[in-house]
Amino acid sequence: MSQTILYARVSTADQTLDHQRVQAEEAGFKIDEVVADHGVSGLSCNLADRPQGRRLFDKLRRGDVLVVRWVDRLGRNYQDVTDTIRDFMRRGVVVRTVINNMTFDGATTDPMQEAVRDALIAFMAATAQAQAEATKEAQRAGIAAAKADAKRYRGKKPTYDAATLTLVQEMAAKGEGNSAIAKATGLSRQTVFRIKADPAAAETALERWAS
Template structure:
C-alpha cells in the first residue's frame, strides 16, 4: 500500500515543523508520516548525508508520494536537486511540492510525460539555485557595505514573524486573495505580495534575523 511522506528541513529554532505540515494539509495533501531534519543546513549538506534524509530514502518505495515544501529541500544546488529527484524517480516515487503544486511522477512510463517531467525538473532546480544564489549575493553585498556595523549585515528586519509567514503561505495555498490574507495576518498588502512572489527569499530574510 502506497504512503505519502512529508519531508521537512527545519534549520532554525523559529521554524516550526507543525506549520509545514499544516501548510501541506491545507494544500490538499493527506500526510501519513513526517520525516524531518532539524538544525541541518540545506546549502552544505547532501540530502542522503542528513540524519533523516537517509532514512527517508530507505522508507520510500515505488508508488509512494514524497511531499516537500519546495524542491530546494532536496538538494544544495542545481546538480544536487536534479540528481536527487531523478534518484527517487528511478525508484518509482512521485514527488510533489506544496508551493505551486508541482508533480514529478516517477511512476509514469509515457515518453511524452517523461520528457515534460524532465524539462520541468531542470527548470525548477535552476530556479531554486538562482534564488539561493541571489539571496547569498544580497547577503554578501550587505556585508561589504556595512562592515563597520555588524547589526546591518542582515538587512532590513522583516515585518513578519515565523507564524505570520507560514500563515501567509498556508492561506495562499488555500487560494485566499492578497487583501484577505493581509487582513487576517495584520500585514500590509505589499508584504503579502512580496512573500507570495518569492517565499524562499522571505524565509531567508527571517532566518538572517533569527540567528
C-alpha cells in the same frame, strides 16, 4: 501499503516544522509521517548526507508519496536535487510539492511527457540554487556594508594608544607645552592640541577602535 511522507527542512529560526505540515494538510495532503532535518543548509549539504534525509532513501518504497513544500526543501544544489528526484522516480516513488501542486513520477513512458517533466525538474532545481546563491551574495554584501558603516562611524583611527594618551594628559597637567609633549610622544602638535582641548573625545575615539 503505500504511505505519504512529508519531508521538511528547517534551516533558519524563521522556518518551522509545524508551518510546513499545516501548509501540506491545508493543500489536501493526508500525511502519514513527517521526516525533518533541522539547521542544515540545502546548498552545501546533500539530502543523502543529512541525518533524516538519509532515512528517506531507506523508508520510501514503490507507490509511496514524498511531499515537500517545494523542491528547495530537498536541497538548493541543482545536481543533487535533480539526481534525488530522478532516483526516487526510478524507485516508483511519487514526488509532490505543496506549492504549485506539482507531481513528478516515473509512470509516463511517452518521451515528450518525460522531456517536459525532466525540463521542469531541472528548471525548479536551478531556480532553487540560484535563489540560494543570490541570498548568500546579498548576505555577504550586507555584512560588508555593515562593516563599512561601522568603520565610518568609528571615524579616523587614532594615532595614539592608551599609554600615549595618558602621557599627554599627565604632561599637560604639569603645564608642558604642545611642542614639548609632541616631541616626547611622537605625536603631531595638532593631535596634542586636540587631546588637550577635548580629553573625553580622545578617550572615546580609542574605545571605538578597541574592538
